[in-house]
Amino acid sequence: MLHLRVLSPPELTDRVRGLLAAEPGSAHLTVLPGAAVAPPGDVVEAVLTRECADGVLAELVELRLDQLGVITLETLDTVLSDAADRAEAAVPGDPADAVIWDDLVARSGEESRLSISFLAFLTIACLLAAIGAITDSPVTVVGAMVLGPEFGPLAALAVGLVLRRGDLCRRAGLALAVSFPVAMVITGVVGALFHATGLLQRTTLDNLAQVDFIYKVGPFSLIIALLAGAAGMLSLTSAKSGALVGVFISVTTVPAAAFVAVAALEGRWDRALASAVQLLVNLAGVVVAAALVLWFSPSARSDRAVRKRGSGG
Template identity: 50%
Template sequence: MIVQLRLCVPAELSESVLKCCLEQNGAAETALHKGASVQPPGDVITVQIARESAEELIERLHSLNLPELGSISVSSPDLVLSTRADAAEASAPGESADSVIWDEVSRQTGEDSKLTWSYLAFLIIAAQLAAIGIVTDSTIAIVGAMVVGPEFGPLAALSVGLVERKWRLVRSSLLALGVGFPVAMAVTAAAAWLSVPLGLFPADALDQGSAVEFIYHPGPYSLIVAALAGAAGMLSMISHRSSALVGVFISVTTVPAAGYVAVALVLGEYSKAAGSAMQLALNLVGIVAAAAAVLVFYRLIGKRASSVRRPTAPTATARRFGATRRAR
């Protein structure tokens, strides 16, 4: 896979950045637009590069303080027809599906970790769907609640923050989880408290539902399933396979457990509420731990690939650029 880097470069940094781009293994095309940047004054450089090599180039650009002095934009063209691009992908180490652009992961999860009104609305709706499924013994409603729940975003962001030691990301994720779940559970409890006198469901509804017993009966498989879901979710984010996230949402019992706690407390089923709370805790811990383990693994193999990668000979374009600099 080819990605495109658009670099807004101050004039005094332009030659150093261009040199990094030309010498980077896996770079297919480099274009220099002199004076194209108005703010900050300088040049615009675009680079077509194999995704496997993009992270190494971005790290080199970070060492030049380009994000502070200019900017780096990364995009993925839908189609690139170029023999040069094919050769660049072939020369780049590893596979594009296994490559990670860490700034991209941090930015993506950072957006999902914020405590917003839409996040709260989705979580409240999901908890309400779960509560309806619980009191009506409807697995369809519970599965719907799992899909609607937005909690995987903050959980993934928490994993990224812990691995990369980005404590601001950790704090925002914990805030989204620490505020979102109690608010959703409180609204669900209030709705359940009003529903009983209205006759929407009987006071012994929790004694009649056999299809939802798994929610308040946590066990070893609760943690195992949560860990598998957390690993699959993080892999889907890294490899850009969003379709796998639907399976992740359906496999975890975070929102149903939160909904069950709220309903059980209203109906006085405190032992079942405790079991559901334990289910919720196991799922949260399992997802975060497994997602963090996936990130650590990819960091280790990324460092190993960088350590064994040998510098390649400069391309013809790079040699011409060097000759031009010497002539100056």
């Protein structure tokens, strides 16, 4: 279940209280008059089921409480309450299937920001993937796939496309367009150092039986990317984040990006081109599948407020 907290101007508090009191999926309604200092007003709290949270947030935004006050929502891991159990039973649907669009926009917007840490994680992942390819070590390549942070902007791009949020699309596109070339250039520079010290030679890339999936593009490349994108978005919307690890291991984005740099450095342009195609196929497949999952979600709605509100800073 979820904990809702609203800082409300006094003139709107009765409407907020009535809204939550009438909601079957709400429990433990609390009103603290005058408790809010900045912005000044009242504090209204309640426990919500995931199934009703999206509709409640939409109604609160209609009251402009996101502008005149503050709306916060957080996940409760444990709730021991008969009233909360009754609220859960009163709302149709399953909590795992509920999409909370405002939460999804905020999370995807936050994870799609281009930052030093994002660049560092992607670069380290590419370097690990390059070493895994050079040494023909699938274990190292899988480790690089888990470390890669690229699913964040890919998910944000899918959310932006479905909600027609240009800000999310631009932010995610910038993160992908800048981070991958930077990581690939750094990987190429490190590869040149490996070459200069004899750790990397052209013949090293002749026999890569264990990691040839990096540059071998086929129908399954797209199929795997589509399945991974769908699973990843389902994981985000249902709050089952543990499934994201499987998504990271499935998608050949980081290894393909790293191998483009390594193969180009050694003059293996055929494999560099194949790896680049593999990268594009995986990126496109993940975004398309993630967007389709959102589009056909049981909780799908085209709310103008969600489209216009901020995306996590």
